[in-house]
Amino acid sequence: MAGEGDMLVRKLASIAVITAEERDALLALPIAVREIPARQDIVRTGDKPVHCCLVMAGLAFRYKLIGDGKRQILNFHVPGDIPDLQSLHLAVMDHNLAALTPLTAGFIPHDAVHDLNARFPCLAGALWRDTLADAAVLRERIVSIGQRDGLSRTAHFMCEMFRRLAAVGLAADCAMALPITQVEIADALGMSFVHVNRMLRELRERRLITLQGQRVLVENWAELEALADFDPAYLHLEARDRPKGI
Amino acid sequence: MAGEGDMLVRKLASIAVITAEERDALLALPIAVREIPARQDIVRTGDKPVHCCLVMAGLAFRYKLIGDGKRQILNFHVPGDIPDLQSLHLAVMDHNLAALTPLTAGFIPHDAVHDLNARFPCLAGALWRDTLADAAVLRERIVSIGQRDGLSRTAHFMCEMFRRLAAVGLAADCAMALPITQVEIADALGMSFVHVNRMLRELRERRLITLQGQRVLVENWAELEALADFDPAYLHLEARDRPKGI
DNA sequence: CGACCCATTGAATATAGTCAACCCGGGTGG
DNA sequence: CCACCCGGGTTGACTATATTCAATGGGTCG
Numbered sequence: 096m097a098g099e100g101d102m103l104v105r106k107l108a109s110i111a112v113i114t115a116e117e118r119d120a121l122l123a124l125p126i127a128v129r130e131i132p133a134r135q136d137i138v139r140t141g142d143k144p145v146h147c148c149l150v151m152a153g154l155a156f157r158y159k160l161i162g163d164g165k166r167q168i169l170n171f172h173v174p175g176d177i178p179d180l181q182s183l184h185l186a187v188m189d190h191n192l193a194a195l196t197p198l199t200a201g202f203i204p205h206d207a208v209h210d211l212n213a214r215f216p217c218l219a220g221a222l223w224r225d226t227l228a229d230a231a232v233l234r235e236r237i238v239s240i241g242q243r244d245g246l247s248r249t250a251h252f253m254c255e256m257f258r259r260l261a262a263v264g265l266a267a268d269c270a271m272a273l274p275i276t277q278v279e280i281a282d283a284l285g286m287s288f289v290h291v292n293r294m295l296r297e298l299r300e301r302r303l304i305t306l307q308g309q310r311v312l313v314e315n316w317a318e319l320e321a322l323a324d325f326d327p328a329y330l331h332l333e334a335r336d337r338p339k340g341i
Numbered sequence: 342m343a344g345e346g347d348m349l350v351r352k353l354a355s356i357a358v359i360t361a362e363e364r365d366a367l368l369a370l371p372i373a374v375r376e377i378p379a380r381q382d383i384v385r386t387g388d389k390p391v392h393c394c395l396v397m398a399g400l401a402f403r404y405k406l407i408g409d410g411k412r413q414i415l416n417f418h419v420p421g422d423i424p425d426l427q428s429l430h431l432a433v434m435d436h437n438l439a440a441l442t443p444l445t446a447g448f449i450p451h452d453a454v455h456d457l458n459a460r461f462p463c464l465a466g467a468l469w470r471d472t473l474a475d476a477a478v479l480r481e482r483i484v485s486i487g488q489r490d491g492l493s494r495t496a497h498f499m500c501e502m503f504r505r506l507a508a509v510g511l512a513a514d515c516a517m518a519l520p521i522t523q524v525e526i527a528d529a530l531g532m533s534f535v536h537v538n539r540m541l542r543e544l545r546e547r548r549l550i551t552l553q554g555q556r557v558l559v560e561n562w563a564e565l566e567a568l569a570d571f572d573p574a575y576l577h578l579e580a581r582d583r584p585k586g587i
Numbered sequence: 588c589g590a591c592c593c594a595t596t597g598a599a600t601a602t603a604g605t606c607a608a609c610c611c612g613g614g615t616g617g
Numbered sequence: 618c619c620a621c622c623c624g625g626g627t628t629g630a631c632t633a634t635a636t637t638c639a640a641t642g643g644g645t646c647g
Contacts, residue, residue, distance in 0.1 A: 159484050162570040167484040181477075184470035189477050189575040213462040220458070223469050224430035230476040231427075231435050233483060238405050238413040240486045241531025245603070276625065285487025287604050292627060324408040328387075329435040491635070522593065533636050538595060 099126040099201050102151055106175040111221040120211055121218070126201040131194040137179075138192040144182040146202040150174050153198035154274065158282070159190045168283035170232055171195065171256065171275070173263050180226050183208060196274050228331045235329045240285040243324065248284050249294040250323035253304060253311060255330070262332050269313040345372040345447050348397055352421040357467040366457055367464070372447040377440040383425075384438040390428040392448040396420050399444035400520065404528070405436045414529035416478055417441065417502065417521070419509050426472050429454060442520050474577045481575045486531040489570065494530050495540040496569035499550060499557060501576070508578050515559040 100122035107113055107121065128151065131137060137155070138144050148155075155172040157179075169190060172178045178192050183205055194200075212219035235255070239248045256273060260266035277295070281288040298304045303319045305312045313319060346368035353359055353367065374397065377383060383401070384390050394401075401418040403425075415436060418424045424438050429451055440446075458465035481501070485494045502519060506512035523541070527534035544550050549565045551558045559565060 159480065161484060161488055165488045167487045169480050169483055181473045184466055185473050185477065185577050187574065187577075189577070190480060209466075212466070216459040216462065216465065219462065219465060219469075220430055220455075223465075223472070226469070226473060226476065227427045227431050230472065230479060231431065233476060233479045234405065234415050234436060236483055237415055237479060237486065237531075238407060240483065241413045241528075242407055242411045277627095278625080282487075285483075288626090289605080289628085290603055293603095296627085328433065331431050331433075331435070523595095524593080534593095535595085535637080536635055539635090542595085 099128055099151070100124055102175060102201070103149060103203075106225075107218065107221045109175075110224055111217055113218075117215050117218055120215065124203055124207050124211070126203050128199065128201050131198040131200055133194055133197050136191055136193045137198075137200065138182070138188055140188055140191055142188045143186050144179060144188065145205050147177050147183065147205065147208060148179050148192065149201040149203060150176045150178065151199040151201050154195040155192060155198055155200075156195045156279070156283075157190050157192050166282045167285065168279060170229065170236070171283070173259055173265065175263050176229075177222075177225060178229075180222060180229075183222075195279070224331075231329045231331055236283075245286055245290050245294045246297055247323055248286070249280070249291060250298060250303065250319050251325055252280065252284055253298070253313070254320055254323050254325040254327075257311075257313060258327050258330055258332065262330075269316070271311050272309055273311045274309045345374055345397070346370055348421060348447070349395060349449075352471075353464065353467045355421075356470055357463055359464075363461050363464055366461065370449055370453050370457070372449050374445065374447050377444040377446055379440055379443050382437055382439045383444075383446065384428070384434055386434055386437055388434045389432050390425060390434065391451050393423050393428065393451065393454060394425050394438065395447040395449060396422045396424065397445040397447050400441040401438060401444055401446075402441045402525070402529075403436050403438050412528045413531065414525060416475065416482070417529070419505055419511065421509050422475075423468075423471060424475075426468060426475075429468075441525070470577075477575045477577055482529075491530075491532055491536055491540045492543055493569055494532070495526070495537060496544060496549065496565050497571055498526065498530060499544075499559070500566055500569045500571040500573075503557075503559060504573050504576055504578065508576075515562070517557050517559075518555055519557045520555045 103124065103126070104113065104118055104121050113121070126149065127146075137148055140159070150172050152174055155176070155178055157169045157172070159167050159169065161167070170178075179188070182188060208222070212222070232255070239251050243251060257266050257271050260271045260273075265272065277291045278288045281291045284291065295306065298319075299306065301318070303313070303315050303322065305314060319325075349370065349372070350359065350364055350367050359367070372395070373392075383394055386405070396418050398420055401422070401424055403415040403418070405413050405415065407413070416424075425434070428434060454468070458468070478501070485497050489497060503512050503517050506517045511518065523537045524534045527537040530537065541552065544565075545552065547564070549559070549561050549568065551560060565571075
């Protein structure tokens with residue numbers, strides 16, 4: 096039982112100041128926890144979800160398929176994320192949500208969240224902010240795919256994942272666990288998996304990263320970030336980055 | 342004086358059911374109207390805005406610059422859009438907002454919107470939904486840039502702009518005014534302007550569209566949409582697409 | 588008229604995709 | 618037990634899509 100509401104409280108406390116009353120309301124949410132096998136869809140295009148999905152352990156990802164069968168991965172999600180929070184206000188899913196690794200997910204009824212939002216505008220604001228931070232990541236992805244070459248794009252992806260994993264305690268020093276195949280990276284970055292492979296080799300040869308199975312070690316942060324043109328501001332992880340008094 | 346609050350009421354009424362009380366509160370908002378010359382920045386990366394910008398007439402666009410000077414246009418905005426609504430909850434701008442054409446913009450103080458959100462959760466939900474629909478457009482842009490070839494990408498862009506302009510009465514039948522240069526289309530679609538030019542020619546040669554200065558005529562909707570793999574669902578323009586009772 | 592922006596086009600080049608082959612490790616089943 | 622298969626990774630060779638470079642023409646506005 097421990098951990099369901101707790102995780103949500105921790106998450107929102109990292110976004111906004113939570114009162115005792117708000118905390119109690121969060122802990123009272125009826126969260127249904129489920130284990131989901133890797134690579135299984137959780138919500139699909141066209142669905143009209145009545146729950147939101149809180150990632151509690153493992154990684155998830157969202158993707159779209161196009162006519163000729165190609166897949167574009169939109170974003171990956173770390174514990175604490177609520178990848179389909181948008182379904183609160185956009186009834187019909189326009190993309191898919193799936194487990195990347197075996198996943199522990201908490202499902203929260205929309206009704207309960209709407210009720211919470213009406214009673215606690217600050218909580219609503221914190222959730223709203225979460226969807227906005229996700230959009231900020233999408234914007235930077237557009238920049239990467241649209242303007243950066245393969246090498247810079249790959250480097251940028253590594254920088255971003257490291258920061259996001261570190262923010263939830265899943266990366267430290269220079270190491271992160273990144274259980275993602277090169278095909279998935281390719282579908283996320285809009286390049287062929289062969290090219291991803293070559294760019295990773297190039298990053299290795301330049302002594303910027305090393306790969307150990309599903310672990311990535313960053314050997315040279317300064318050069319990696321410079322190559323990637325990486326500025327973490329868009330992740331909106333910093334407390335000072337939040338509006339005051341709301 | 343007419344038009345400032347009116348436009349906002351119309352916009353939100355197209356998203357949610359607005360009560361008389363909510364309508365009055367919207368009309369009481371202190372909106373400062375300003376004319377902005379074409380190509381002028383309105384808000385820049387790093388700014389901490391205290392107003393939101395409502396596009397009342399003309400077109401706007403958002404963009405990011407990267408280290409080597411390249412520009413990625415994230416989205417274009419039509420009248421009724423509030424392109425920087427996200428600044429309500431993300432204090433620091435991570436991109437720029439600029440006028441594409443001469444622009445009539447209404448500036449609404451954040452304080453007033455926060456106050457409104459606290460008093461009227463349904464209005465807050467409608468605004469939230471607006472930011473989510475913007476994110477949906479970003480997602481589809483990622484798919485376009487990541488997976489579609491130049492021709493399909495260009496066709497998709499035309500389909501999207503047509504639908505969005507039509508939704509606010511700026512396109513009808515098969516014609517829309519699209520005062521955008523090929524360089525801007527190129528920066529939005531992540532391709533060179535030379536290639537955009539060639540793809541537009543190809544669309545013309547296939548008799549899918551014709552260009553008349555700043556007007557675009559769609560000659561063959563069925564084929565254009567098929568070529569673009571275009572499904573307007575992601576625009577979330579349909580009323581039936583909205584959750585009920587919120 | 589000249590400057591400038593935008594559009595257009597050809598030619599050369601480059602980046603990235605496709606095709607194909609091979610390796611490795613883990614799981615399965617004969 | 619071992620052969621086989623399969624997913625994931627790696628690499629070379631070839632191809633294609635798209636970029637870059639360069640030159641031109643048509644408007645519009647001081």
